[in-house]
Amino acid sequence: MDIKKMVLGITNSYLLTGDHGYIMVDTGIRNQQERFLSGLKYHHIKAEQIRLIIITHGHFDHVGSLAAIKGLCRNCQVMIHPYEAPRISEPRVAIPPGTNLEGKIISSIGRVSRPILKFEPVKPEILFKEEITLREYGIEGKVIHTPGHTAGSLTVLLDDGQAIVGDLAVNFTRSRPFPPFAEEPSVIYSSWKRLCEAGATTIYPAHGPSFPASWLKENLPAGV
Ligand SMILES: [Zn+2]
Ligand SMILES: [Zn+2]
Numbered sequence: 001m002d003i004k005k006m007v008l009g010i011t012n013s014y015l016l017t018g019d020h021g022y023i024m025v026d027t028g029i030r031n032q033q034e035r036f037l038s039g040l041k042y043h044h045i046k047a048e049q050i051r052l053i054i055i056t057h058g059h060f061d062h063v064g065s066l067a068a069i070k071g072l073c074r075n076c077q078v079m080i081h082p083y084e085a086p087r088i089s090e091p092r093v094a095i096p097p098g099t100n101l102e103g104k105i106i107s108s109i110g111r112v113s114r115p116i117l118k119f120e121p122v123k124p125e126i127l128f129k130e131e132i133t134l135r136e137y138g139i140e141g142k143v144i145h146t147p148g149h150t151a152g153s154l155t156v157l158l159d160d161g162q163a164i165v166g167d168l169a170v171n172f173t174r175s176r177p178f179p180p181f182a183e184e185p186s187v188i189y190s191s192w193k194r195l196c197e198a199g200a201t202t203i204y205p206a207h208g209p210s211f212p213a214s215w216l217k218e219n220l221p222a223g224v
Pocket of ligand 1: 057059149
């Protein structure tokens, strides 16, 4: 399937074409309405054609414009893992801990910047725990629970092997797809393993360009 990309601030958002409309994955930092609308225009899509917004996890750079975009789409529903739901329905900004020096420095800046990262809360319609199919939207694929970056992080895994992973992996430098921030760093590798075993071939991260899933395999420590 052809995955359409839209950059909303510092975050990639993706669009999947279904039978009767589109699915959007993640909604960028706040105040991205204009970029969202011009991105849709570029792809010849109308906001009302988006039926579902999947939120990979509740960090501000993935949900900042969720309320505004949901409003523009009118009849679309929001899907998220139950662990992340309070992060979008309550007005408290979660700042993830760093996994390396740079991540730790940025994380401490983030904690003092909470007020300017604040976003409008949204009540999600669809919650699930382990796995949910996207067939009812006309998409050959599913959403699976891939914790590590956060406890309730989700991945959209298409049957053809393309995987939209949120922040489970990043592509800033080829050598290290491990995210600079994570709430449960040790769990990230098991989620990578789960993805590879489930047939992932191409990884679409929220930060940086897509890359082959073999990079995850190459970076798995011995014994995982
Ligand atoms: Zn994140
Ligand atoms: Zn992110």
